[in-house]
Amino acid sequence: MSEVMSCPHCGGQMSVTADLNGQVVICPHCRKQLTVAPPVAQPIPARGPVPVAAGYISNRLVEAILVTLFCCMPFGIVAIVYAAQVDGKLASRDFTGARYASEKAKNWCIAAFVCGLILGGSIGLLALAGARH
Amino acid sequence: MATQAEAVDAPAEVARWTHARRWAALELFAVAAAAAFLYAVNPSQWSPWLQCPFHAVTGLDCPGCGTVRALHQLLHGHVLAALRLNALSMSLLPFLGYPFLSNVMLVARGRGFPRVMVPWAVGWSLVAVVLAFWVLRNIPVWPLTLLAP
Numbered sequence: 001m002s003e004v005m006s007c008p009h010c011g012g013q014m015s016v017t018a019d020l021n022g023q024v025v026i027c028p029h030c031r032k033q034l035t036v037a038p039p040v041a042q043p044i045p046a047r048g049p050v051p052v053a054a055g056y057i058s059n060r061l062v063e064a065i066l067v068t069l070f071c072c073m074p075f076g077i078v079a080i081v082y083a084a085q086v087d088g089k090l091a092s093r094d095f096t097g098a099r100y101a102s103e104k105a106k107n108w109c110i111a112a113f114v115c116g117l118i119l120g121g122s123i124g125l126l127a128l129a130g131a132r133h
Numbered sequence: 134m135a136t137q138a139e140a141v142d143a144p145a146e147v148a149r150w151t152h153a154r155r156w157a158a159l160e161l162f163a164v165a166a167a168a169a170f171l172y173a174v175n176p177s178q179w180s181p182w183l184q185c186p187f188h189a190v191t192g193l194d195c196p197g198c199g200t201v202r203a204l205h206q207l208l209h210g211h212v213l214a215a216l217r218l219n220a221l222s223m224s225l226l227p228f229l230g231y232p233f234l235s236n237v238m239l240v241a242r243g244r245g246f247p248r249v250m251v252p253w254a255v256g257w258s259l260v261a262v263v264l265a266f267w268v269l270r271n272i273p274v275w276p277l278t279l280l281a282p
Contacts, residue, residue: 014137029248068263069197074187077264084253085253088253
């Protein structure tokens, strides 16, 4: 009885029952209103790897900004560059491009965090060791 | 199984602790712990343990330099001192307030705020502002020296 549909705003999946057709509901992921469209037949691969389920696409902008301000690496700016593209692509319904930008932003955030931690920590340890003498 | 769509007038469910809600609670705890720590400790007096690599290697300021000290000043109510240390992060702080409050609501009520889609012009302006700030604060000419901690 339940169909799975994707939110036209954020790409997140949600289950809707048939009686909700044409009604306005709230996406459980991005909390924006949308109209439930009649189900469109989705091609299901008979065998082989299951395609990555459409999930909520976060723009990672908050993480990118925080990482740039705290981890002091140029990687953070790269993360912001990718994060800045996500919502624009979502607006033009380019879900694949949005997911790609979101993934890249996430990975650059992680890279910036790890590098900042390692480099900053090493410098700190060196400073402490130097101060001992 | 995909998450159930909600009717427009459905009341927020307080009971259900979804994955997102648990993460939000963890984030809030981390922010509270960091705020308590920064309130108690003055980072200027306890510096060598975690330094900015860019500043240590080049002697120049990265766009984030001074943020931790600025937060300490802000927690003690010294807004001007905070702005003097890092005007960029302090200006971005109110914008980060919306997702933060959304997380607070998510933990408290089970439902956060609607997501605000950031237009691409705003996103690219942010990149430009960060890069401009990075360059300008390293120019040793007044009044640009006010941008450097």
